Amino acid sequence: MRTLLLDLTRWDLCLDAAGDIACATDPYQVAQDVASAIRTFRGECFYDTTLGIPYWQAVLSQLPPASFIRSELVKAALTVPNVAAASVTQLVLNDRQVTGEIDVTDTSGNTQTAAF
8 A cells, every 4th residue: 555755844745756746665654654653543533443542541631651652652553554563762751742753663674763
């Protein structure tokens, strides 16, 4: 499946040199898909409300232990096709914001870092 390439600062669609909507390619595509999965709030996807992180239910409303958040981030990353392993390398919990980085290894052995 193809993934539309997103601008890193605005998380919006990008155009290619011909002015067409650009598509991401592997291995970057996997990292971008992981970042999207991590940015998804549970219940946000109308076609599958089980996808995403329980931000409203368990993260932003009560600030659980960092280990719980790391676990949820890794679970979300592993839902992305072709992801073999994921490890949160940086996690910052600041003023109801969750940011950080996750290293993702795909089934071909490529490792990419995805920011969230």
